[in-house]
Amino acid sequence: MLIDELRESLKTIEPAFQTIKSFWTNSKLEGRFEELDQKVNQENFWQNQDRDKILAEHRRIKPLLESYNQIISSHQENTELLEMFGDNEEQLNNIKDDILGLCRKINKFKIELLLSKPEDEKNCYLIINSGAGGTESQDWANMLARMYLRFFERQGFKVDTLDYQSGEEAGMKSCTLYVRGRNAYGYLKAEDGVHRLVRISPFDSNKRRHTSFAAVTVTPEVEDAAIEINEDDLKIDTYRSGGAGGQHVNKTESAIRITHVPSGIIVQCQNERSQQQNKQVALKMLRAKLIEKQEEEKRAKESSIEKKKIEWGSQIRSYVLHPYKMVKDHRTDIESPQPESVLDGELMNFIEEYLLFASKNEA
Numbered sequence: 001m002l003i004d005e006l007r008e009s010l011k012t013i014e015p016a017f018q019t020i021k022s023f024w025t026n027s028k029l030e031g032r033f034e035e036l037d038q039k040v041n042q043e044n045f046w047q048n049q050d051r052d053k054i055l056a057e058h059r060r061i062k063p064l065l066e067s068y069n070q071i072i073s074s075h076q077e078n079t080e081l082l083e084m085f086g087d088n089e090e091q092l093n094n095i096k097d098d099i100l101g102l103c104r105k106i107n108k109f110k111i112e113l114l115l116s117k118p119e120d121e122k123n124c125y126l127i128i129n130s131g132a133g134g135t136e137s138q139d140w141a142n143m144l145a146r147m148y149l150r151f152f153e154r155q156g157f158k159v160d161t162l163d164y165q166s167g168e169e170a171g172m173k174s175c176t177l178y179v180r181g182r183n184a185y186g187y188l189k190a191e192d193g194v195h196r197l198v199r200i201s202p203f204d205s206n207k208r209r210h211t212s213f214a215a216v217t218v219t220p221e222v223e224d225a226a227i228e229i230n231e232d233d234l235k236i237d238t239y240r241s242g243g244a245g246g247q248h249v250n251k252t253e254s255a256i257r258i259t260h261v262p263s264g265i266i267v268q269c270q271n272e273r274s275q276q277q278n279k280q281v282a283l284k285m286l287r288a289k290l291i292e293k294q295e296e297e298k299r300a301k302e303s304s305i306e307k308k309k310i311e312w313g314s315q316i317r318s319y320v321l322h323p324y325k326m327v328k329d330h331r332t333d334i335e336s337p338q339p340e341s342v343l344d345g346e347l348m349n350f351i352e353e354y355l356l357f358a359s360k361n362e363a
Contacts, residue, residue, distance in 0.1 A: 002092045006082055006099050013103045017075060020110050023359055024068055027116060033061045057118065064116060067109050074102050114355040120186030122220040125285055126177045130167070131194075131213030138167030140197045140212040143343060145175055148191070150345025157181035162271045162281060163255070170203070176268070176285070178221075185220040190354035191347075192218040193316030200322045209322055213315070219288045227287050227294075235259040236279070241270040258282045265289050317350070319343065332357045 024030070036058045045051060078099050085091040115121070126148060130141035152159050163176040179188065194215050201210040238253040255270035256278040267285040269278040319339050320326045327336045327350075334353040336342055342350070 001087070002089055002096070003082065003085075003087060006092060006096060009099050009103060010079060010082065013106050016106050016110055017071075019356075020068070020071070020106060020113055023110075023113050026359075026362075027113065029061050029064060029116060030068075033058070033065050036061070060116070060118065060121070064109075064112060067105070067112065071102070071105055071109055074098065074105070078102060111352060111355070114352075114359055115183045115186035117186070119220045120189075121183050122185045122222075123178065123180045124185035124188055124221055125162075125217075125219045125288060126179055126188055126191070127174065127217040127219075128172075128177075129174045129215045129217075130172065131215065133210075133212050135167060135169045135171065135203050136201060136210050137212045137214060138169075138171035138173055139203070140171070140195075141174070141214040142167070142171035143197070144195060144214050144216065145172065145177075147343050147345055147347070148177070148188075151347050152179060152181075152345075154345055154348075155181060155187070157184055160271060162269045162285070164270070178281075185218065186355075187351050188218045189220075190351040190358075191216050191316075194314055196315040196318045198318065198320045198322065219285070219292050221284070222288045222291045227290050229260070229283065229286065229290070233261050235261055238275060239270075254278060256282045258286055260286055260290065263290065263293060265293070329354065 036054055039045060039048070039054055040058055042048075045054075048054065078095055081095050082092075082099075085095070128141050128144050128148075130137040149159065151157075158180040160178040160180075161175060162178050163174070165173040165175070167173055194213055197212045197214075199210065199212075200207050204210065235258070237257040237259075239255045239257060240253050241255045254273065254275045255268065256275060257266065257268040258279070259266050265286060267282045267289065269282040269285070272278045272281060316331055317327065317329045319342070320328075321339055325337055325339050327339045327342045328334070329350050332350075332353045334350060336349070338346075
């Protein structure tokens, strides 16, 4: 019967409905919006030096608040109407689309709420570095790069390769990708960490099983004015571009490597045609990394816990192709028996599960 079908639909979405209610309460976004709203409506608001930041945060939270209130109202109304109409098929058909639409709205809002931090909506830099193991790890780093490029296609993200260091025999030593799109950092921050591959090596004539590692680092883009950099703190090296490109590649030392001596942070760019352009892009990456380092130190100080360094033994996810097939995220324990699909860019289940996991830990 239709009423049983609709009751089952509401029952199915109830866990997600309760989850977003809990997340909304823990996020304190409603109280924050009221605080911002008061500031925006003050007579002297336009004299406030922070008005642009306040308006940006106000605009970011307002649609979330509106969506949340609509979902709460729709859930209550449809639950009441379902019981009121009973076995009246005609009336039930009138609310069927509303209930199915509510399911979609709840699932969509859950992700929007998980990506409600200011930095989540930003573009980002994704850097892949191969681990120890030579050709094996360099090939694995290349496989990861392909996985992310396929994911970007699925999400409609735009990507520029800022730097690419080829492997000695196959694959790559490292690459830096600049990813543009709504909530690019919010999604990709789930990928920050060490990724492990277990497979029969295509480079081993004895067909032995090998384990390879690659590290992924994800950093949100920041405004140039967000942090000042002292030129005296920089060591700047030039080199010839080492990746695929136009005729200018490998003919001039237009690629730039910048070392920030006080922090030890190294950034490099070879994507642009001129040395000056590469320098500007590299400096933008450096600012992002310095801001991220400051935020990490601040969080560590507040929690009195030192952030654990990424080591080759601290994997966030394992991709096993032999002796069985499985991808497992070690933070959330979510698994997939289809590594080929995951390596083809089907990452959203892993990312959403991590965002849920991270939100619960922050609450």
